[in-house]
Amino acid sequence: MGRNSKSKGLSRRQFITRAGTGAVGSYVLFPALGKAETKNLSDNDPQQKYLLGDNPLSLSVNGKNIKTKVRGNTTLVELLRDHLNLTGTKVACNNGECGSCSVLLDGKVVYSCHMLALDAQGKSVTTVEGLMDGNKLSVVQQAFIEKDGLQCGFCTPGQVMAATALLSKNPHPTKDEVKEGMSGNFCRCGAYPKIIDSVLTAAEKLNS
Amino acid sequence: MKRDIENHVTGISKFVDDFPTLDGTLEAYLFYSEKAHAEILNIDYASALKSEGVADILTANDIPGENQIGGIIKDEMLFAEHEVEFIGEPIALVIADTKENAKKASNKIVVEYKDLPVVTDPREAYEKGLLIRPPQIFSGGDVDSAWSGCDVVVEGKVDSGGQEHLYLETQASYAVPTDSGLKIYSSTQSPTVVQRTISNVLNIPMHRIEVDVLRLGGGFGGKEDQATIWAVLSALAAYKLNRPVKLVLSRMDDLKITGKRHPYSSDYKIGLSKDGKILAYEVTFYQNAGAFADLSTAILERTLFHAANCYAIPNVKATGISCKTNLPPNTAFRGFGGPQGMFVIEAALHKAADVMGIDVDILQQKNLIADNDVYFYGQKVENAQAVNSWQTADEKFNLDKLKKEVRNFNEQNERFKKGFAVMPISFGISFTNSFLNQASALVHVYTDGSVGVSTAAVEMGQGVNEKIIEVCSRTFSISKNRIKIETTNTTRIANTSPTAASTGADLNGNAAKIACDNILERLKIIAAQELNAKDSEKLSIENEQVYLEGQETDLGWDELIQAAYLSRTNLSSHAYYATPDIYFDRDKNIGSPFAYHVYGTSFITVTVDCLLGIYKFDSVKIVHDFGKSLHRLIDLGQAEGALAQGIGWMTMEELVQSANGELKSNTLSTYKIPDIYSVPDEVIIEFLENSENRFGPFNSKAIGEPPFMYGIGVYFAILNAMKSFDPNLELFYNAPITPEKVLLALYPEVKV
Numbered sequence: 001m002g003r004n005s006k007s008k009g010l011s012r013r014q015f016i017t018r019a020g021t022g023a024v025g026s027y028v029l030f031p032a033l034g035k036a037e038t039k040n041l042s043d044n045d046p047q048q049k050y051l052l053g054d055n056p057l058s059l060s061v062n063g064k065n066i067k068t069k070v071r072g073n074t075t076l077v078e079l080l081r082d083h084l085n086l087t088g089t090k091v092a093c094n095n096g097e098c099g100s101c102s103v104l105l106d107g108k109v110v111y112s113c114h115m116l117a118l119d120a121q122g123k124s125v126t127t128v129e130g131l132m133d134g135n136k137l138s139v140v141q142q143a144f145i146e147k148d149g150l151q152c153g154f155c156t157p158g159q160v161m162a163a164t165a166l167l168s169k170n171p172h173p174t175k176d177e178v179k180e181g182m183s184g185n186f187c188r189c190g191a192y193p194k195i196i197d198s199v200l201t202a203a204e205k206l207n208s
Numbered sequence: 209m210k211r212d213i214e215n216h217v218t219g220i221s222k223f224v225d226d227f228p229t230l231d232g233t234l235e236a237y238l239f240y241s242e243k244a245h246a247e248i249l250n251i252d253y254a255s256a257l258k259s260e261g262v263a264d265i266l267t268a269n270d271i272p273g274e275n276q277i278g279g280i281i282k283d284e285m286l287f288a289e290h291e292v293e294f295i296g297e298p299i300a301l302v303i304a305d306t307k308e309n310a311k312k313a314s315n316k317i318v319v320e321y322k323d324l325p326v327v328t329d330p331r332e333a334y335e336k337g338l339l340i341r342p343p344q345i346f347s348g349g350d351v352d353s354a355w356s357g358c359d360v361v362v363e364g365k366v367d368s369g370g371q372e373h374l375y376l377e378t379q380a381s382y383a384v385p386t387d388s389g390l391k392i393y394s395s396t397q398s399p400t401v402v403q404r405t406i407s408n409v410l411n412i413p414m415h416r417i418e419v420d421v422l423r424l425g426g427g428f429g430g431k432e433d434q435a436t437i438w439a440v441l442s443a444l445a446a447y448k449l450n451r452p453v454k455l456v457l458s459r460m461d462d463l464k465i466t467g468k469r470h471p472y473s474s475d476y477k478i479g480l481s482k483d484g485k486i487l488a489y490e491v492t493f494y495q496n497a498g499a500f501a502d503l504s505t506a507i508l509e510r511t512l513f514h515a516a517n518c519y520a521i522p523n524v525k526a527t528g529i530s531c532k533t534n535l536p537p538n539t540a541f542r543g544f545g546g547p548q549g550m551f552v553i554e555a556a557l558h559k560a561a562d563v564m565g566i567d568v569d570i571l572q573q574k575n576l577i578a579d580n581d582v583y584f585y586g587q588k589v590e591n592a593q594a595v596n597s598w599q600t601a602d603e604k605f606n607l608d609k610l611k612k613e614v615r616n617f618n619e620q621n622e623r624f625k626k627g628f629a630v631m632p633i634s635f636g637i638s639f640t641n642s643f644l645n646q647a648s649a650l651v652h653v654y655t656d657g658s659v660g661v662s663t664a665a666v667e668m669g670q671g672v673n674e675k676i677i678e679v680c681s682r683t684f685s686i687s688k689n690r691i692k693i694e695t696t697n698t699t700r701i702a703n704t705s706p707t708a709a710s711t712g713a714d715l716n717g718n719a720a721k722i723a724c725d726n727i728l729e730r731l732k733i734i735a736a737q738e739l740n741a742k743d744s745e746k747l748s749i750e751n752e753q754v755y756l757e758g759q760e761t762d763l764g765w766d767e768l769i770q771a772a773y774l775s776r777t778n779l780s781s782h783a784y785y786a787t788p789d790i791y792f793d794r795d796k797n798i799g800s801p802f803a804y805h806v807y808g809t810s811f812i813t814v815t816v817d818c819l820l821g822i823y824k825f826d827s828v829k830i831v832h833d834f835g836k837s838l839h840r841l842i843d844l845g846q847a848e849g850a851l852a853q854g855i856g857w858m859t860m861e862e863l864v865q866s867a868n869g870e871l872k873s874n875t876l877s878t879y880k881i882p883d884i885y886s887v888p889d890e891v892i893i894e895f896l897e898n899s900e901n902r903f904g905p906f907n908s909k910a911i912g913e914p915p916f917m918y919g920i921g922v923y924f925a926i927l928n929a930m931k932s933f934d935p936n937l938e939l940f941y942n943a944p945i946t947p948e949k950v951l952l953a954l955y956p957e958v959k960v
C-alpha cells in the first residue's frame with residue numbers, strides 16, 4: 001500500500017467554492033460577498049489563480065526545503081497531511097478550537113487547520129515528526145513518556161508542539177504559566193494533570 | 209519494541225485517517241435528514257449523480273441483505289426510506305473521487321419532506337406512549353408498606369443533561385475489497401458487532417469480513433455501538449463498487465449525527481428514620497433514548513442497578529422508562545447509565561439532609577453498604593470497601609477539618625463562598641448482559657524469544673495494551689520489551705465482546721494470562737529435559753532465567769525457546785476466559801450480575817464567585833479501590849481523566865437543542881469540554897490498601913468508569929456554596945450546573 005501521492009484537486013475545507021473545472025472563463029462563486037455572485041474570469045485574474053493549484057509556495061518543513069504549488073484555499077494542515085504525508089499532525093475540529101493540529105511556525109505555535117498554506121510562504125514549519133534529533137527523542141517528548149502525559153494519543157502531537165513552543169519562550173514556567181501555555185490544547189481523555197507534570201519535568205530537564 | 213506511547217509523542221502512531229490509502233480509493237459522504245421527524249415524499253438524485261467526481265449514490269435499494277443495523281432491538285434502518293426520525297438519520301451515501309466532491313454532490317440532493325410532530329422531551333414522549341420498550345422495574349423489599357414507618361419522607365425531581373463524547377478522533381472507517389470479501393479498518397470498540405452488522409447488511413457470511421482495529425483516538429463509549437454504521441456504510445460502498453472506500457466524519461457532522469450520553473428526567477421519593485437510616489427509596493427514570501434503541505435498554509438497566517449507589521436500603525423500587533424522542537439515538541458513555549442513577553440518589557439524600565437540618569455526609573456515611581448486606585436487586589455484598597474507603601479518606605484527609613475550613617472561609621467572606629461535598633461510589637463490574645463476559649487471547653512465542661499477543665481488547669487510551677503486556681511479562685517473567693500487542697482483528701480473535709464496561713483489562717488480561725500459562729507449562733517440560741530434572745513443577749522462570757528448586761540455572765529464555773522449538777513444542781496458545789458465577793434473571797429482575805464492585809470516596813471543595821456565578825474547583829481528594837493495581841501510572845491517569853469528564857458532565861458540558869430537534873451546541877466553542885483550567889487546583893488520589901480481587905488479573909480491579917462518578921460530588925459542592933451565600937436558596941437538581949444557572953438561581957428576582 002502506498003499512500004495516494006497524487007495531490008488532491010480540492011482540499012477539505014472550502015473557503016471558496018469552485019463551480020467550473022478551471023477552464024478559461026469559468027464561473028466562480030463568491031460567498032464572501034454576502035450574496036452569491038458570479039463573475040467571468042480569465043487565467044490571468046488573480047482570483048482565478050488562487051483557485052487553481054498553481055500558486056508557488058516555498059517553505060521549510062522540519063528542516064527540509066519544499067517547493068510546491070498549492071491552491072489558494074489549501075490550509076497548512078492539508079499541505080502537511082495530504083501533500084507531504086506528515087500525518088503526525090492531527091485534525092480534530094478543523095475549526096481552530098482544539099489545538100490538535102498545532103505546529104511551530106518560525107518557532108511560534110499555530111493552529112495549522114486555521115491558516116492557509118500560502119501564509120507559511122518563506123517560513124519554517126516544525127511538526128511533531130521534526131522534533132527528534134536523529135534517533136534521539138526531544139526532552140519534551142521524553143518527559144511526556146516519563147510522566148505518562150497522554151492517553152489515547154490523538155491530541156499528543158499538538159500538546160508536544162505547544163509544550164515545545166512554551167519552553168522555548170519561557171524555560172522556567174510556573175505551574176500557572178504551564179496552564180496558560182497549554183490552554184489552547186484540549187485533551188478529551190483529561191490527562192491534564194500529567195500533561196502539566198510532563199511540561200514541568202521537561203523544563204527541569206532542560207534547565208539541568 | 210517501541211511502545212505506543214513513544215509512537216504517540218513522535219507522530220508515528222496512525223489512526224484511520226492517517227492510514228496510507230490504496231490507489232483508486234474513493235471517499236464517501238453521508239446524506240442525512242435535516243428534519244427531526246418527517247415523511248419523505250420524494251427524493252431527487254438526478255443532479256447529484258451528474259455532479260463532478262461522483263462514482264455512485266447508494267440508498268436502501270442497494271442493500272443486498274437487510275436494511276437494519278439495530279443491535280439489541282432491530283428498530284434502526286441503515287438508510288431511511290419513507291420516514292425520518294432525527295436530524296442526521298442516514299438517507300443515502302454519496303461516493304466520489306474526493307470528499308469535497310462527495311459533499312458537494314450531496315448538497316444537490318433534493319428531498320421533499322412532510323413535517324411530522326417533533327418530540328425531544330422524554331416525559332412528553334412517555335405521555336404520548338412513545339417508548340423504546342415497556343418499563344422495567346427492579347425492586348427489593350416492599351417500598352409501599354415502608355413509608356408509614358419513615359420519620360422523614362422527601363420527594364422531588366432530578367434532571368441530568370446529555371454529554372457529547374467528543375473523542376478527538378472523529379468516527380472513521382476504511383473498507384478495502386479483498387479476494388474473498390472485505391477488510392475493514394474501523395475506529396470501533398466492537399469489532400465483532402461491526403463484522404456481524406456488515407454481514408447482515410451485505411448478506412455474506414461473517415468469515416468473509418475481516419475487521420481490524422489498531423487504536424482509537426478516544427472512545428468513551430461513543431464507538432461501542434455508533435462506530436458500526438460508518439463501517440457498514442464504507443463496507444457497502446466498497447462491496448458495491450469494488451473499490452476501497454474511506455469515510456471519515458467532519459467534527460460538525462459527528463457532533464450533529466451521533467448519539468450522546470442519555471439525558472434523564474427522574475422522580476424520587478426517599479424515606480428515612482429520624483436517626484438517618486434510609487428505609488425506603490422509590491425512583492422513576494425517564495430516559496431520553498433518542499429515535500432508536502441503540503444500547504438504551506442496557507444503559508437503562510445499569511441505571512437501575514446503580515439506583516442506590518453504595519447505600520444499603522431495605523426497600524427500593526426503581527422503574528426505568530426508555531422514551532423515544534426525535535434526537536439522534538443516545539448511546540454508551542463512560543458509566544453507561546450508572547452516573548445518571550447515582551446522581552438521583554445523591555440528590556435525594558442532599559434534599560433529605562436539608563429537610564432534616566443535618567450535613568448530608570452524615571446520612572451518606574450512616575448508610576454505606578457492607579459485607580452481608582444485599583444490593584437491592586439480589587446480589588450479596590462481598591469484599592465491600594465502601595466503609596473502608598470512607599474511613600481511609602477520613603484518616604488521610606480529615607473530613608471534619610475540611611468542613612471546618614470551608615465554614616471558616618464562608619464566615620469571613622461574602623462574595624466568594626466555598627462548598628464541600630463527599631462523593632462515595634460503588635460501581636458494578638461485568639457486562640450486565642452476562643453472555644458478553646467472555647474473551648480470548650492468542651499468544652505466539654517466536655523462535656527469537658519475542659512474543660506477539662492478540663486479544664479482543666481495543667486500545668483507546670485506557671492503557672489496556674500496556675496492562676496486557678504487564679500480565680504477559682509477569683506470567684512469563686520476561687522483559688516487557690519482548691512483548692508486542694497486535695491489532696484487534698476478527699480473524700485472529702473471533703467473537704469479540706466490545707471493549708466496554710471497564711472490563712477490557714479484566715477479561716482480556718485473564719485470557720492472555722491463561723494463554724501464557726499454557727505455553728509456560730510446555731516450556732517447563734522442555735526445561736526439565738534440558739536440565740535433566742525429573743519434576744517440571746520444581747522449575748520456574750525468573751527474569752528470563754530458568755530456576756530449579758529456587759536455584760538459578762544457566763538456561764535462559766532464548767535458549768529455552770530454541771530448545772522448545774527444535775523439540776517440536778507448540779509455542780502458541782489460544783486461550784479463553786469467561787467470568788464465573790454471574791447471572792441475572794430478567795423475568796424476575798433478580799440476580800448477581802457483577803463479578804465485583806469498585807469502591808471509593810472523594811472529598812471535594814469548590815469556590816463560587818456569588819456575584820458572577822462562576823466557580824473553581826479547589827480540591828478533590830480521593831481514596832480509590834484499585835485492587836492491586838497492574839499499572840499505577842495508567843490507573844492514576846484513568847482516575848484523573850474520568851474525574852475531569854465527570855466534572856465536565858456535571859458543570860460545563862451543556863447540549864442545547866432547539867424545539868425542532870436541531871443541535872445548537874455543535875462546535876467546541878459552543879459545547880464546552882474541560883480544558884486545562886478545569887483541573888482542580890489540587891487532585892490527590894490515594895490507593896486503598898489491602899483490597900483483593902480474584903476476578904482481576906493479579907488481583908487488579910477495573911478502572912475505566914468508576915472514578916467518573918466522583919465528578920457528581922462537584923454538583924453538590926457548588927450547591928452547598930450557593931446555600932452559604934443564600935440560606936433561603938431553593939435547592940435544585942438540574943445538571944449541568946453551569947455558571948449561568950448558578951447566577952440565575954442566586955438572583956431569582958432578576959429577569960433576563
